[in-house]
Amino acid sequence: MAAAGDPAGTDTAVFSRILLKLSGEALMGELEYGGDPNRIAAVAKQIKRVSDRGVEVAVVVGGGNIYRGLASAAAGMDRATGDYMGMLATVLNALALQDSLEKHGARTRVQSAITISEVAEPYIRRRAMRHLEKGRVVIFAAGTGNPFFTTDTAAALRALEIHAEAILMAKNGVEGVYTADPRKEPDAQFISTITHREAIERQLTVMDVTALSLCMDNKLPIHVFNMDDEANIDRIVCGERVGTVVSTSGQ
Numbered sequence: 001m002a003a004a005g006d007p008a009g010t011d012t013a014v015f016s017r018i019l020l021k022l023s024g025e026a027l028m029g030e031l032e033y034g035g036d037p038n039r040i041a042a043v044a045k046q047i048k049r050v051s052d053r054g055v056e057v058a059v060v061v062g063g064g065n066i067y068r069g070l071a072s073a074a075a076g077m078d079r080a081t082g083d084y085m086g087m088l089a090t091v092l093n094a095l096a097l098q099d100s101l102e103k104h105g106a107r108t109r110v111q112s113a114i115t116i117s118e119v120a121e122p123y124i125r126r127r128a129m130r131h132l133e134k135g136r137v138v139i140f141a142a143g144t145g146n147p148f149f150t151t152d153t154a155a156a157l158r159a160l161e162i163h164a165e166a167i168l169m170a171k172n173g174v175e176g177v178y179t180a181d182p183r184k185e186p187d188a189q190f191i192s193t194i195t196h197r198e199a200i201e202r203q204l205t206v207m208d209v210t211a212l213s214l215c216m217d218n219k220l221p222i223h224v225f226n227m228d229d230e231a232n233i234d235r236i237v238c239g240e241r242v243g244t245v246v247s248t249s250g251q
């Protein structure tokens with residue numbers, strides 16, 4: 001295994017197509033709200049590196065750093081309205097990431113599940129796959145396009161639709177999945193491998209249950225990893241064991 005810091009170096013990628021899920025939080029860095037340009041640039045650099053290896057990369061971005069429908073519903077807003085606002089928030093993140101990726105020399109397309117033709121292509125599965133084949137990074141914005149869902153579910157859905165081999169689930173400041181939230185419970189144990197079913201039964205914070213069951217039913221592996229280590233995406237793509245692997249066999 002070659003040095004993970006070696007851009008498009010001697011390592012051979014073990015995946016040909018991946019879907020990276022970036023929560024809004026992953027783009028927030030140290031900020032309380034919104035996107036941190038330095039953090040977004042660091043993410044863009046990592047994506048460019050794996051794309052240079054010839055790995056096809058699709059990205060689903062969250063929006064929790066800007067807006068969460070559930071929080072507005074709690075404050076009395078109609079849930080569906082809040083959720084549509086949340087989906088629009090993901091578009092802002094998608095455009096910020098696109099801009100940064102292109103500054104790093106990547107070719108990109110944003111496809112949105114809500115039509116906003118002036119700024120992004122509509123989501124068209126076959127077109128997305130064609131972009132990927134041509135080496136473009138495709139950023140999926142606006143989640144599933146439906147209220148009452150999350151961008152985790154969008155990640156599972158899009159990954160299955162485009163035949164991605166795995167979902168790479170970026171976490172902020174934690175190495176993967178633990179028996180409890182390590183930021184709240186210092187005794188929480190790290191879990192290196194687990195099955196989807198066990199993760200659901202033990203209510204572990206991999207992704208929400210709808211998303212996780214979709215992955216379980218379709219045997220789609222999920223690699224949960226710490227975004228803070230800038231070599232991690234490249235390491236996973238090159239087959240190194242990083243973070244937690246959620247799979248059908250749990251191995």
Ligand code: UDP
Pocket residue numbers: 022023024025061062063064065067068069070082083084085086087088089090142143144145146147148149150151152153154
């Ligand atoms: N959302 C939605 N449908 C989707 C995806 C997202 O309604 O398919 C809304 C929902 O209100 C959510 C917000 O968009 O709270 C932001 O997405 P999410 O919470 O998944 O972002 P993340 O936690 O990944 O930053």
